[in-house]
Amino acid sequence: MHILPLSFALLTYTGYWRPVNLTSIKYWTYIIYSILMNFLLYSFTFCGLVDCFILKDLETFIEKFSLFLTVLGVSCKVMNLAVRRDDIIGLTNMLLKNICIPRNDQETDIQRRFDRNAKIITIYCEILNESAAFFATVAQLRYFISTRTLPLYDWVPYDTSSTTAFWATMLHQTIALILCANASVAHETLISGFMIQVCAQLDILCYRARTLPDSLREARKCSTSKEDFKTRERRLVREIVHHHRYVYRLQVTFFDFQPRTMHTLPLSFALLTCAGYWRPINLTSIKYWAYIVYSIAMNFLLHSFTFCGLVDCFISENFKTFVEKFSLFLSVLGVSCKVTNLTVRRHEIINLTDMLLDDICIPRNTHEMDIQRRFDRNAKIITICCEILNESAAFFSIAQFQHFVNTRTLPLYDWVPYDISSTTIFWATLLHQTIIIMICANTSVAHETLISGFMIQICAQLDILCYRARILPDLLQEARKCSISKEDFKARERQLVREIVHHHRYVYRFAERVNAVFTLMIFVQFTISSIVLCLCIYQMLTTNLLSVEFAYSSSYLGSMLIQIYLYCWFGNEVTLKSTEIGSAVYEMDWSMLPVDLMKTLLIIITRSMKPIKITKLTIMHTLPLSFALLTYTGYWRPINLTFIKYWAYIIYSIVMNFLLYSFTFCGLVDCFITKDLETFIEKFSLFLSVFGVSCKVANLSLRRDEIIGLTNMLLQDICVPRNDQEMNIQRRFDRSAKIITICCEILNESAVFFATIAQFQYFISTRTLPLSDWVPYDISSTTAFWGTMLHQTIGLMICANASVAHETLISGFMIQTCAQLDILCHRARTLPSSLQEAQKCSTSKEDFKVREQRLIRDLVHHHRYVYRFAERINAVFTLMILVQFTISSTVLCLSIYKMLTKNLLSLEFAWSSSYLGCMLMQIYLYCWFGNEVTLKSTEIGSAVYEMEWSMLPVNLIKTLLIIITRAKRPIKITSGYIVTLSNDSFMKVNGIIYISIYIEESPLL
Secondary structure (H helix, E strand, C coil), X not given: CCCCHHHHHHHHHHCCCCCCCCCHHHHHHHHHHHHHHHHHHHHHHHHHHHHHCCCCCHHHHHHHHHHHHHHHHHHHHHHHHHHCHHHHHHHHHHCCCCCCCCCCHHHXXXXXXXXXXXXXXXXXXXXXXXXXXXXXCHHHHHHHHHHCCCCXXXXXXXXXXXXXXXXXXXXXXXXXXXXXXXXXXXXXXXXXXXXXXXXXXXXXXHHHHHCHHHHHHHHXXXXXXXXXXXXXXXXXXXXXXXXXXXXXXXXXXHXXXXXXXXXXXXXXXXXXXXXXXXXXXXXXXXXXXXXXXXXXXXXXXXXXXXXXXXXXXXXXXXXHHHHHHHHHHHHHHHHHHHHHHHHHCHHHHHHHHHHCCCCCCCXXXXXXXXXXXXXXXXXXXXHHHHHHHHHHHHHHHCCXXXXXXXXXXXXXXXXXXXXXXXXXXXXXXXXXXXXXHHHHHHHHHHHHHHHHHHHHHHHHXXXXXXXXHHCHHHHHHHHHHHCCCHHHHHHHHHHHHHHHHHHHHHHHHHHHHHHHHHHHHHHHHHHHHHHHHHHHHHHHHCCCCCCHHHHHHHHHHHXXXXXXXXXXXXXXXXXXXXXXXXXXXXXXXXXXXXXXXXHHHHHHHHHHCCCCCCCCCCCCCCCHHXXXXXXXXXXXXXXXXXXXXXXXXXXXXXXXXXXXXXXXXXXXXXXXXXXXXXXXXHHHHHHHHHHHHHHHHHHHHHCHHHHHHHHHHCCCCCCCCCCHHHHHHHXXXXXXXXXXXXXXXXXHHHHHHHHCHHHHHHHHHHCCCCCCCCCCCCCCCXXXXXHHXXXXXXXXXXXXXXXXXXXXXXXXXXXXXXXXXXXXXXXXXXXXXXXXXXXXXXXXXXXXXXXXXXXXXXXXXXXXHHHHXXXXXXXXXXXXXXXXXXXXXXXXXXHHHHHHCCCCCCHHHHHHHHHHHHHHHHHHHXXXXXXXXXXXXXXXXXXXXXXXXXXXXXXXXXXXXXXXXXXXXXXXXXXXXXXXXXXXXXHHHHHHHHHHHHHHHCCCC
């Protein structure tokens, strides 16, 4: 070839590049030569692959495998050259166009300098590679002959004992290695050579740009008229522009072996593409089907690995091994779910990236480009750091290769559905597990940084929006200067404001789309990570601090933590950034803005007061934490689900209900086959709690529409906060509900921990179950025992979460009642101020009367509405409160008895005391907040009485007296319409406990 002749010459000599314009005889001669060279190369590659899997020594395996990878790389390069031949010829022809050819001595010198560099680099690389080939083969020829060993691979598909076969194989391997060295040099210098040619063209272009004034002066001298000069001038400038565009079009398509990735978050998409779980867009037919085959292979590797992990967990007899295997299985299961979600959501994810290419989102000046670059750089750095962390965890999991080879054990899962006694099968399985753990690490990083990356892009857009809002006055001044009339200025003004409003809404819509696409996977990640974190902590506590296992556990723990941290941090950043828009609008110079524009901007400020929130699943707007717990446990189907999500959740809910009710049934039977009183008390108290949870879950299903109706009541205009003071009241009560839910969750999960996980070692050693010893099948086998152990542990966790969710749901609705009563009191106290404001804004007495009547009507309506809301709460939950009171009173007495018979420092005592705390907390929540509702409802009369009466008319005072009179009959939340929830009720329950303690400690017994 005329371009990069040395690189093409090397490829031609090795048989991998047929020269152009050959005669017929030369053409067919070269084809035969090329077939022979390809046979040498690919047979060499195949022998290397087989040789790797029949080795028993780790050091030799590493040596052979590294060589095989190199030869495999050369094979891929040669194949790419054959496939891309026409493209490469097209590239060289592009450099022969008139626009690229040097036109004077200076340009010729530039071209020669770069050509010389390309030639020198090729020669140096050739010397280096040939030296490596020489030391690997020729330099050790005497040793190979004396020991009758081959220089590279020991395995060949025939017998090499005869001298002829041995020398032929020796010659084959020597020639093949020299071929590989030459082909590798040619390929690498071809790629770098094309890059050098691009640099040469850019240097020539720079030279032409610098000499443009001289060329124009020369053109002026040679021109016969102004028109002739204009023509020459345009031609010179056009040539420079055309050359500039031409060089940019000179993309090195030769290096397009890996297809193009997405324009947004390219590093994350590149990782997914390499792992086989994201097909690049706009592929040719061959590449499309090649990637489909590759993707199927990678999916098979992943899902077969997941299945083996599931089976392996249930055949582990050692608890420590089970914890290690189960935590790994959960992570791999999470990756499988993520890959499935990417496949299902592919079009939606592509649409998300395309949304960021809309004109409204593209940076328009240097400042906006700096903002975009800063966030893109952050996304890239985070991806790289996460990749390093995950690959470290993957490295430590396979860092004991020597141990695995010596002991013939596998690094991750010991169970596979075939015999691994043969060396080939063992090495294949070892390679499978090693590759798949790296794939899982890469896929996990890609998925997490994809979600957090989209959140970063939201932050970038919000920052750009804030910048545009701050410079709006400057843009309006600029528009005023450029306008030719008032109408033109008005049109420009409307366009600028419209763009800001549209951008604001567009970012909110983009955030909603991100939430819709990834909310389920965020939920899955949170669920899995929470379990894995606990298991990792346990592993680290039982592992030597300086061991490889500890390094693996700590890096694995770091990987899990960073996944949750990325979601939480950038979710919080999105929320904070979305509130900054109001501040940005408020900080601008308002002095020059017209009133109608100010009103528009006030709408933006008002909208920004409700920030963007990235959530795990779409949960209820009221008491989100309680509803979230119910959703995760499978007992509350989120509203507005898509068809697939709806049926997926129905199946999940059926499974979770089966776990709960089978757990309840086993507990019931177990109580009646227990012959020991102490064991009976322990089992029966637990059964009562589980039975109570079953009743609560059933009540939630039956009362679903009524509960949704309760939450919707709080969305009525009369209940929505109307100013900062009311919003602060609402936030205070919402925060209280959230804190109570978290504290109750910690308390209940502590009880579960002491009941199950803390005593796991004892259960395994004694082959007993943590809760119910009776099951309707034989648990003598290890698989059945571990399956039952897992069932009971999960069942108790479900009960704990469902119980917390139900109790905090009821108390949460009481808290919301208190919030509404506080808001009502605030509105009553500020009624005179509201009336004064109405008087100022009124245009006539009639108008003021109308405003006055509306304010009073709202106050009375709100009062009645809160009472009706409380009545609805009572109607929906009163039966379950009665059941809870009945069960808790019984369980409290039984728990006291258990605590008196247990050692103070034992795990049983810790379990009984935490269990007692859970029972007391449930009753206390009902009684305390029931009492709070009663007290708050009486405060309305005081709030009305404390307002400024002097300015109020008589008819209004009479109306307010009715409110005071109604407030004398406070709201009362009851238990089955029998017991009123109050502090007195709680003290009576405590009285039952004291009596039971007295009876149990009485010497009469």
